[in-house]
Amino acid sequence: MNETVQHRQPFSIERAIEQLHIKRKEILSLSAEKALDAILDHPQPHALIHSFPEQDFYFLIHDIGIEDSLELLSLASNRQWEYILDVEIWQRDTMIIPLVTKWLHILLKADPERLINWFLDEKTEFIEFYLLKNMEVGIREHDQDPSDFGDGFFTFDDMFYIKFFDDPFDSEFKIGEQRDAFLSEFLNRLAAYDFMTYQKVMFEFQVVIPAETEEEAYRLRNVRLAEKGFMPFDEAIGIYQPLKPSHLKRQTKKLMTRDDDRNFPAPLYPAEMLKQDNLFTxxxxxxxTGGIFEQLQAEFAGLCNQVISADQKTIREKDELRHIVKKVCGYISIGLERLAKDENENPHRINQSAVMIQKFPLSRIFRAGYGLALELKWRAEKWRKNSWFEKKGLPLSFWGEEWLGVIGGLLIKKPLFFDNYKTGVIYREFASLDDINETESTLSEVIAFDELLCLM
Structure with a gap:
């Protein structure tokens, strides 16, 4: 009997995981209101929410609306809470205290008891650092008059007298009242939860070393985000370093297995936004679908995150993420076309490209594609430096609207394709080898005309 149960259990677990995956995919395709209802009506909402990758959950609550997502936040796992803070409260290497206030207040509204436990079990140093930045504490001697502490001090125990600092960020963030309300409720709940622990915290937070604590918090945050592709800027920017096909092929190939042994599911949002019709898609x-497909899905999501880090953007809305996905997808497709062309293969030979994306890291294929745009940029800059029109002191507008648009798109820091509102925008990312060839042809015409003028 026991052997039968043990034999069946792995199958039932796998089936449950598969059902959660199907349900997640269905929910992410729904409107915000319907997605919220679908989660709350699910027979196991805790399991469903916990099955969401942190990034998907983050986009989901922003899509629904933070205030409307409090019930979802109460169901979320600690790692999902932690991811939200990792993304929201930092600007470069600085913790933005008003943003900490905002999100801790949201989590307190979502589940007060849970926040207290999370603080005591996992986030003690982090929240003690926050307390140090926001309040001062005086300890009353047994024969001391409380009025000695002055205005603004209050106490829960007639021993520790607390005063909140004037908020130096209030003029920018306008959350001074919210901060005071949060701290009052948080400390009150902490004292009610365990009075001895409350008193211990009142002693401990005053000896926190701010610089060391913030530096360590930043280091741990970077480690967690790097696992998802969010590298520090100085590392992430390497995604824009061009790579020639010959160099790519000499580098170590990636290892992919038929069985996907990752501990957590891949984010679905980036892959679900792959609506472009190009060689990569x-x-x-x-x-x-299966192990290899999900590994590619996770790799693509990580690459999107690296581009987000390199572009120094905070992406909260699905439309913002869609722009990143389109950009990454386009340059991977250009890279695949370039690799096929380099091997004298049919650039639209899909099976050959399918082998390439399993063989080479997507980041390197992206770099091979982006390298073509950079080569056009470098060619334009080199020409401009010694051009006839530059020596004559003429403005770029000398070349007329069409040529000006193409040249202007190449001379900016990160080159863009001059679309001229054909798809609704004046500039966009290069999306295909045809875009590269069209721009190259126009640039060649400009250079040839400039050389002709030089001879006159």
């Missing part, structure tokens, strides 16, 4: 469609 068509190549993905030839790969059966």
């Amino acid at each position: 068509r190549s993905l469609q030839t790969i059966e």
